[in-house]
Amino acid sequence: MSRPTKQSPERGGARSRLLEAARDIIRAKGFAATSVDDLCGAAAVTKGAFFHHFGSKEALGVAAAEFWAETTSGFFAAAPYHEPVDALQRVLAYVAFRKAIIMGDLAEFTCLVGTMAQEVYASSPDIRDACGRSIFGHTATLEADIATARRERGIAGDWTAESLARHTQAVIQGGFVLAKAGNDPALARESLDHLDRYIRHLFHVTEEDANERNH
Amino acid sequence: MSRPTKQSPERGGARSRLLEAARDIIRAKGFAATSVDDLCGAAAVTKGAFFHHFGSKEALGVAAAEFWAETTSGFFAAAPYHEPVDALQRVLAYVAFRKAIIMGDLAEFTCLVGTMAQEVYASSPDIRDACGRSIFGHTATLEADIATARRERGIAGDWTAESLARHTQAVIQGGFVLAKAGNDPALARESLDHLDRYIRHLFHVTEEDANERNH
DNA sequence: TGACACATACCGACTGTCTGGTATGTTGGT
DNA sequence: ACCAACATACCAGACAGTCGGTATGTGTCA
Numbered sequence: 001m002s003r004p005t006k007q008s009p010e011r012g013g014a015r016s017r018l019l020e021a022a023r024d025i026i027r028a029k030g031f032a033a034t035s036v037d038d039l040c041g042a043a044a045v046t047k048g049a050f051f052h053h054f055g056s057k058e059a060l061g062v063a064a065a066e067f068w069a070e071t072t073s074g075f076f077a078a079a080p081y082h083e084p085v086d087a088l089q090r091v092l093a094y095v096a097f098r099k100a101i102i103m104g105d106l107a108e109f110t111c112l113v114g115t116m117a118q119e120v121y122a123s124s125p126d127i128r129d130a131c132g133r134s135i136f137g138h139t140a141t142l143e144a145d146i147a148t149a150r151r152e153r154g155i156a157g158d159w160t161a162e163s164l165a166r167h168t169q170a171v172i173q174g175g176f177v178l179a180k181a182g183n184d185p186a187l188a189r190e191s192l193d194h195l196d197r198y199i200r201h202l203f204h205v206t207e208e209d210a211n212e213r214n215h
Numbered sequence: 216m217s218r219p220t221k222q223s224p225e226r227g228g229a230r231s232r233l234l235e236a237a238r239d240i241i242r243a244k245g246f247a248a249t250s251v252d253d254l255c256g257a258a259a260v261t262k263g264a265f266f267h268h269f270g271s272k273e274a275l276g277v278a279a280a281e282f283w284a285e286t287t288s289g290f291f292a293a294a295p296y297h298e299p300v301d302a303l304q305r306v307l308a309y310v311a312f313r314k315a316i317i318m319g320d321l322a323e324f325t326c327l328v329g330t331m332a333q334e335v336y337a338s339s340p341d342i343r344d345a346c347g348r349s350i351f352g353h354t355a356t357l358e359a360d361i362a363t364a365r366r367e368r369g370i371a372g373d374w375t376a377e378s379l380a381r382h383t384q385a386v387i388q389g390g391f392v393l394a395k396a397g398n399d400p401a402l403a404r405e406s407l408d409h410l411d412r413y414i415r416h417l418f419h420v421t422e423e424d425a426n427e428r429n430h
Numbered sequence: 431t432g433a434c435a436c437a438t439a440c441c442g443a444c445t446g447t448c449t450g451g452t453a454t455g456t457t458g459g460t
Numbered sequence: 461a462c463c464a465a466c467a468t469a470c471c472a473g474a475c476a477g478t479c480g481g482t483a484t485g486t487g488t489c490a
Contacts, residue, residue: 028337031245032248114392115333115334117392118330118392119333121321122243122321123245123248132396136396159408163405163408166393166402167406170402171406172389173388173392174388174390174392175385175389177329177332177333177388177389178384180343181329181351182351183347191381194378194382197413198409198412
């Protein structure tokens with residue numbers, strides 16, 4: 001009767017199942033409205049397992065933000081927008097990619113750490129900082145391409161690659177807020193069109209050379 | 216001993232005190248983490264008074280969003296950015312005004328309805344819609360100036376006044392998210408500089424005629 | 431090879447506190 | 461006398477967190 005491996009969910013998977021449940025449920029309901037029991041139910045584990053892996057609900061919030069940072073950085077690193085050899089084309093491809101993945105349910109494409117940061121920034125500095133590391137860690141990856149594009153094209157102007165990378169993230173996050181308030185994902189895509197136009201302006205992209213080669 | 220008017224807080228003020236408390240506390244802690252007792256304590260009223268004026272906590276959320284819409288529309292209507300006779304200058308003055316009022320504590324300048332919409336969009340459609348009406352009602356006031364400016368200056372381009380007004384709001388909301396995640400109000404101001412540059416580009420504002428008159 | 435020690439992963443009943451909400455007063459103006 | 465605007469007392473369920481326990485692996489030494 002008793003088999004060596006008898007647990008239906010394989011041993012050791014409780015922690016990651018809880019993090020996946022947190023990613024999905026917190027994006028839909030928010031951090032405060034998500035109870036530990038909600039998470040345990042969705043992950044099919046008990047409270048004992050929850051508090052074995054996480055010292056508190058707040059600790060799970062921090063871990064969820066770090067889990068988000070890891071999975072999304074892997075996702076974006078593997079994304080096809082890195083392909084163009086021209087740095088500016090990579091930046092524009094990034095914006096296009098962000099627009100393309102806005103589809104389906106709101107809770108599926110919106111940003112966990114943006115949502116959490118907005119909610120707990122004052123009451124839980126640990127979660128807030130973990131969210132901040134995730135967001136600004138991501139902007140740093142874009143900053144490199146922006147800086148390279150600027151150097152390659154000899155672009156002047158009183159702005160920095162760092163601030164433009166952050167602005168890109170602000171437009172994305174703000175688009176999510178409007179999409180939620182208006183219950184329409186198209187509102188998030190709309191702002192990315194304006195961002196695309198803005199970046200082309202900064203780099204003096206004219207209608208003609210919009211696609212392909214530069215000077 | 217008993218005087219005609221003996222209540223320290225004047226009779227009849229409980230509802231508005233609760234709405235003001237909601238405005239301040241929900242911005243700092245979020246909707247779900249704000250308890251009815253929190254609100255009653257801050258407004259110095261009892262739970263009886265709370266449920267006399269609001270049928271439920273959710274109903275207070277809706278009322279708080281409507282209260283926010285009323286007070287902010289009054290605030291912006293009275294703001295000095297309407298003074299320029301040139302419509303484009305009014306639009307740019309709006310952006311400058313939004314940047315200027317970003318000061319002090321995060322909870323003091325961030326947006327109640329943006330925060331609430333982000334948190335409860337899936338769990339409370341009534342609150343979400345009230346937040347949506349507040350946000351998009353505000354963008355409509357800016358849309359008029361944008362449309363006028365575009366007509367006055369004969370500006371073409373594949374964008375609409377409506378979408379630019381919404382984009383402006385997205386940049387503001389996204390700036391708030393980044394400011395909270397990074398715990399630094401300057402992050403919100405930074406994106407408004409990019410927005411200002413973008414709008415000047417759309418309207419072909421050159422460095423020379425940046426301040427004063429047009430064609 | 432096996433047995434003992436120990437660690438890790440997980441279980442589920444339990445607890446004290448807090449939650450939104452209700453039922454029943456009391457007060458003051460008209 | 462009546463009604464809106466409150467206050468007081470209370471409730472049932474939900475909440476985060478605790479605790480004693482069990483099952484399964486893992487390292488170690490004879």
